[in-house]
Amino acid sequence: MSLHPVLNDKLSAAVAPGLELAATPRDVTLPPIPGKVHAVVGMRRAGKTTYLRQLQSQWRTSAEAARVVYLSFDDDRLAGLPLEQLGMLLEEYYRRYPDWRRRATVWWLLDEIQVVNGWERFVRRVMDTERVQMVVSGSSARMLSREVHTSLRGRGTETIIRPFSFREFLRHRGQEPEGEARSLAAPERSRVEQLLGEYLTAGGFPEAQGLASGLRIDLLQGYVDTVLFRDIVERRSVTQVAALRWLTRQCLKNPTGRFSVHRLHQDLKAQGLGVAKDALHAMVGYLEDSFLLRCVPLATESERRRNSNPRKVYPVDTGMIGAFDRTGRSNVGYALETVVLHELDRRQAEVGYVRTEAGYEVDFLARFHDGREELIQVCADIGTAETREREVRALEDASREHPRATQTLIVLNFDQLSLKVPPGVTVHAAYQWLLDAD
CATH class of the missing domain: 3.40.50.300 (P-loop containing nucleotide triphosphate hydrolases)
Structure with a gap:
């Protein structure tokens, strides 16, 4: 031959x-x-x-x-x-x-x-x-x-x-700052914050950069269809395609939300789509395996608690949020939380979310290879005293259960750094935290 x-x-x-x-x-x-x-x-x-x-x-x-x-x-x-x-x-x-x-x-x-x-x-x-x-x-x-x-x-x-990180996004635009982000002069800082807003909307897929909104949405929806049919339906011989598509759209248009297979099973049953719970569990695994979704479990040492509590689901890229949520609502908070999660993944942290015995929730508990632990709360809109108190209270309550972890509050913009917070809580502007890795 x-x-x-x-x-x-x-x-x-x-x-x-x-x-x-x-x-x-x-x-x-x-x-x-x-x-x-x-x-x-x-x-x-x-x-x-x-x-x-x-x-x-x-x-x-x-x-x-x-x-x-x-x-x-x-x-x-x-x-x-x-x-x-x-x-x-x-x-x-x-x-x-x-x-x-x-x-x-x-x-x-x-x-x-x-x-x-x-x-x-x-x-x-x-x-x-x-x-x-x-x-x-x-x-x-x-x-x-x-x-x-x-x-x-x-x-x-x-x-x-992965799709572009925020630093790679800036580099692609020719706007990557030199030196530490926390030391930027005011004009450059404002430019970086403006670009962060664009990044939260457009996401980081290379081909989506610079496209008009309609074209970008069509492109990203096409990516999802390709993953579903080529990486899941063909590979896994999934026959309940309608249920798979519904599950995918529910997860993508409700980012950062907690979900349980039991509730999804009930919703599908109400629509006349009879799918076994085991099949739904498998579909979620396929979506994670193809990198379309990222599921975050409860941070606990108990395997039973981790498996019995809902997970939080995130899209692979913030551009997917606007491509599937057509309600017109602001998704900045969801997008910022998604970006922080993927940055933690880049920094090779083990990530879970925290729910305290008192019922407070912290977005992430990040555990790093060097033994560090960090409780991270992400908040895009923290303008009211009530919101600030709620977010900080959650961090403080979670720190009692995780005393080794530092407490971090990530806010959207530089002007929010003047917030008064208790000792032990460090506030970062999102662009600084994303660009200045520890």
Whole structure:
């Protein structure tokens, strides 16, 4: 069998010097763990392919161009490509560059590799027998988050590409500030606050940047439909599509809300959509696995309490909120809370929400790898004394149950920093907290 002609052409293009990629740099790095396959995952259209291209450009500055191989299998002519062609591809590469085999590291970046059935076996074999660094990526139904580690049998490490963070959003606009955000001069601070308002509405999907509202909504709704039908219905053989779509829309248009499968089951039953509770549990898991939703559990050491209490649900991106909530209500508070959650995820915190015995709720309890704990309350509109008292009281009550945690109140704008709060509560303007990571 000869090498597939399209694959042969791709290999020739992959090792040739390419044009410098003009794209917004991402604040994402591959973990420096030797001997691991780097699996770059995330929701569709978040920028995984662009990130792989950026890695290619970066690595080619420190090595011969031909030692950095980028191959995209997102080509209809490669549909049904047999697994043995990957082995032939490897051999053809080393026939072209025999002096490098097992003597110099070759970087392989394989995009949309999931189109080849059994690709995991090829990757594991190459990692065991050759001197390579391997990065794989894909966003179809056959390469979801929870399956990466299983398919690579412990040889994989995961890197998540999310929609733009606020700093990446500013960088994309050419407005990234220099120095610490807390030290910005008044004119620049006002500009950053204005852009934060745009970010909370438009979100961080790269293709959505600069689009008019109607076009952006159509684009984001199309993303959701693609996830539902390609990553869930096709992959999981879900037959109750109407129930899945209803569940998804309910979650996206009611962000930051607590939900229980029992209540959703009752609502669906009232609409004549008979779905078993187990099926609903599974659907929520599929939505999380495809990165469309992020569910936050109650922060407790008790597994029973965590499973029996409602979770809070957040969309992958704030742009989804306006795309599915057409009531015209202000969603700034929901969007700000969503942005804070995803920033905590970027900072690799373990996150839960707190509900005290007295009935007060704090948005997040964040636990970091270095042992720090932080109680975080997010409030976009804190103009009244009653609101301030309620938010601070919740933090103080939660601190009795979590005495090691610092107390943080994140407010929307700089002019709210003059709020009088009790000792022990630190107030941050949102743009400062988002840009000045500890």
